[in-house]
Amino acid sequence: MGVILPLLMLVLTSAPCSAATLPQTSAVPGGIALIPLGATPPGTVRFEGGPVMVLPDAGQYWAVVGIPLTQAPGEATLTLPGGATLPFAVATKDYPTQSLTVPNSHHVNPTAEELVRIRNEASALRRGLDLFSADHPAFPLAMPVQGVVSSPFGLRRIFNGEPRKPHSGLDLAADEGSEIRAPAAGVVVLTGNQFFNGNTVLLDHGQGLVTFYGHMSRIDVKVGQAVVRGQVLGRVGHTGRATGPHLHWGVSLNGVMVDPRLVTGEWR
Template sequence: MAFALLLALLVAAAPAQAREALSVRWEPRVVRQGDVAMVFVTGLPDAKAVEGSLAGQPLTFFPYGDGYAALAGIDLEARPGMATWRVGVMDARDRPLKASGRLQIRARKFPVQRLTLPREMVELDAPTLQRVEEESKRLRTLYATITPERHWRGRFAKPVGVPDAGEGFGARRIINGQPRAPHAGLDYSADAGTPVVGANAGHVALVAEYFFPGRLVVLDHGLGLYTLYFHLERADVSDGDRVERGQIIGRVGASGRATGPHLHFAAHLRQTRIDPALLLQLRLPE
């Protein structure tokens, strides 16, 4: 692709033919806060292992074509500038091959949302605050759990069949006049009871009712990728269930901290908060 960045691996110990054959390609070559990209390593189809990182965050590779690929996430609050990436390959002869480079991260202008909510949903008493902290910790622990298999295949599906394109990712929220954490998902306006479908194949990692998200479902798509579905009226799946792309997993509601019926749809790559709208746009391998 025209926007792809093709970089030759710098391998001091490898023979010349290996140096010429092996390459690393980023798509796109310039990313923004909240973006999701793909990195391709090609030229060594018999490699025994491929690993890497971007800005110190691990990349989890899977076989693809004549090489390997990985999703790379840029957190919505990532520092703009140049981020260092590295890739390490163990070839068929147990020779370690290494490469590194830099990827440009650009700042992204996010909207500002001003909301007015009941005081008890914003100024939390001690027991509620403890509950919220425990629930947040459980979610962070979940996102750090890496399933080694890739369950997702191909493009991701929109989770609700409504014209609304979703809005609010990265919004700097001011609630009752006080700045709060940025909004880490897309909000889809939909009537209560509207079916919600899984964006891709995976396993149900969590069904719960939490203070802020309300009734929720989290899908584990493997290799550190999770999608989240908040404020549900009900969940139609249980922990551990296998889910296919487009399968109904629940219904739109207004549970938790919500001003009305809608779906909050979010995506995490490990603990990195990525824009789910961009995940839906990716042309991903089957």
């Protein structure tokens, strides 16, 4: 009895709205806003025209909104079913700058032919990142690799002296061949070898949460395959635009890349 009672209490206290816990919030460009929506299911809530994740927690529903790195600080707006709007504040965040030297100059200034390939690959990625399936993701996500953070999210990057897009993921340095594991259950929606990203996998976790794996030495999953949390997706490598073996891990919410540390509970 002494053992059963605490277990029973745990079940009872976590029963209502226990389907999900929320990611951490940081309402800045590249962050996540958590916006309370009340106790009744709100229907489809939109940001910039697209649907956003809605999860129950602590007796009410929350919009879980990915904020683009390009978002201007100030007021942003959610649209509710029926057209009512709900404003929320986006604070400023200054990300540091990093200069990198990559040995292959094509990875800084691609040829016209390479640009065609890059555009096609970007379109395929965009289709994957814009998916919005019905599954409910469970937070927090696990780290996909046991590695050291070698480059944080959001760095403004200068490659061989030329400014390029900010860093849209988290780089986890690990030995070549280290296992990359699914941080949560999902479905593989893209695999392939890309010009910048090298061997690449996209996992759809549901409600607009899609995770990205780049520079892999090997891919061990196929498009359409359902994976469980902890399942091996492939191995760490340095394919594509990489200066050494690492996983580039990207986390996308409603089609925008956000700081992965917010979904693993490791954000400070």
